[in-house]
Amino acid sequence: MTLVITAVRHGQSESNVAFEEALRTERAVVLEGRDRDVSLTPLGREQATGLGRRLAVGDPPDLVLCSPYRRAVQTWELAAAELGAAPEVRLEPRLGDCDMGRWSGMNPIALRERFPGESENLVARLYGGFRPPEGESFQDVADRVREVHEELRAGHAGRRVLIVAHDSVVLMLKHVIEGIPIASVEAFAPVGNASVSVWRGSRSEIFNEVGHLRGTRTR
Template sequence: MAWVNALQWLNLTRHGESTGNVANGTALESGAEETGVRERDADVPLSEKGRAQAAALGHRLAALPEDERPTMVVASPYLRALDTARIALAQTSYAAPRDPGGLVPRVDERLRDREQGVLEGLTPAGVRSRFPAEAERLRRLGKFYYRPPGGESWTDVALRLRGFYRDLEAAAPGGRVLVVAHDAIVVLTRYLVEGLSEREVLDIERAPVGNASLSRWRHDGGGLVAVCYNDVSHLTSAGSPAG
């Protein structure tokens, strides 16, 4: 069954590049067991590149036709996502922060990133070294259903997203919504909206969701249909490398 069919437009973006993304990439390249991120996940900030990406996203939103512009913005409470929303909206005339009627991001904790539990801060090499039994359980169960101790499976995240979108449809029927969150939220929203199978969503997930990329669905009278997915053209045209 497809979900989220009462909205006119649904737009999703992943946060801009964070310092955690940079640290994780460096750790993977070096073969380290830990990412080196010291902040708790909720407090990881944007990098300078990430802030530029958020601004470029804002210019893309500002250029939308008036009847496609978001009427509501909802963000993950995590700093990197909330700052992406604020920076992007600051580039749009229809969301002027000093305007009492201006658009400001709402926060919903159900949009937070997937929780890793005891594996937080570890690279795949670190998981294999320190939690070999969990690495084997992940291999056996598969990414979609595996839940690390103290963490969440992809299906756990999908469950909280179902509740989020039900509430969103009730609060803004026929609305045009922008959701600013994390890569797992973008992928699993596609899973829900398009009624995908486990195999289909994991095939899609193999291609990383770009930082500050834009994914859009519009209502065609029968339900939401895809307009674009993981679009980073606005980052290239703005002179900020995609990724």
Template sequence: MPSTITAVRHGQSESNVAYARAAAAGVAVVLTVPDADVPLTPLGRGQATALGRRLAVGQAPEVVWCSPYLRAVQTWELVAAELDATPEVRLDARLGDRDMGRLSGMNLAAIRQRFPEEAERLLRAEYGYRAPDGESFSDVASRVRETVNAMRAECAGRRVLVVAHDAVVLMLKHVIEKVPLESVSVFAPVGNASVSVWRGSRSEIFNDDRHLRDISV
């Protein structure tokens, strides 16, 4: 069993900004960049640096499990630049963001335009919904559970840092604390570059972003 599991979400990404702008304008957006290749924004890079400074205070991670998505890898690289330690780093595809299949890159307005029946299904059962050729939150939970089991077997007594995504951090809460899947929505959204910490099955901090209060582009 790791002594602690600390999970952080990546900093603000270009897709985060595109979706927020589209939502504010009430328009549809379909991203053309593959989800795994979306980079951080300048603000996201600043957030990741501030996150690294926070993690540098106290006991640094001994093992890092990172999503292979570009925004997560960039976040870890900026965090690592602030640490004195050089932890072991593993890229693990099981920590990738939720795969939305044929709906990937689309906001809700775009889904309504192109796949109105899927939009209705999504709104009726958000946490039980599986996009065509994509994943449900249960699917994400299954791969997160596999990863947590691997951490428990391979990282006994060590401080583990997970660098990943909103959906992954939520599913860590579901898996580690056994919070029912239908109840995790009350903990969403998980903020960019936020920190969550578990010691055993107990949550010490969740979705904390106090280190970002003075961050700007």
């Protein structure tokens, strides 16, 4: 029997807004608090509700694996209210966002100011295996995502699994499931807030779909 995985990114978060505004105004930003504690914005909550309506179309999931980060949990809770079903739900730490370590909460301008030369071309370097101090590379994310995927293939064949997580996790799922080289996955970014991606076995059916969010901003 074929494993069907639907992966969604959380709705717009407070850090998404802060970083977008910093990019627009070209200023350095360093967010306080833990990345895992960042919440959804009002728009993010609206997106999560729209996501729930989209997931309610067709066969609902019978197993949900959710990142323990607050923004992912909030997204699932709001989406679940629209489903009309009660699937098995597990918080899965291996589906957390890419850990930027001591660089967490800093936008590129802040990184350049604090670590001249070290943070140049950071995204490309993360795909290439670079780890920020006490943090992770995208290969590290791929390794933990692969563990989860192998467990699903071995123990949950035939189930409809929903993964509620982050852009880095969705991209690494594409790498792991489809066998796309990790350096090539960057071409599929950015993954939109509250977007939907679906794999049936090793075949991609949908990737980064946001049509259900018409009428709202998707980032």
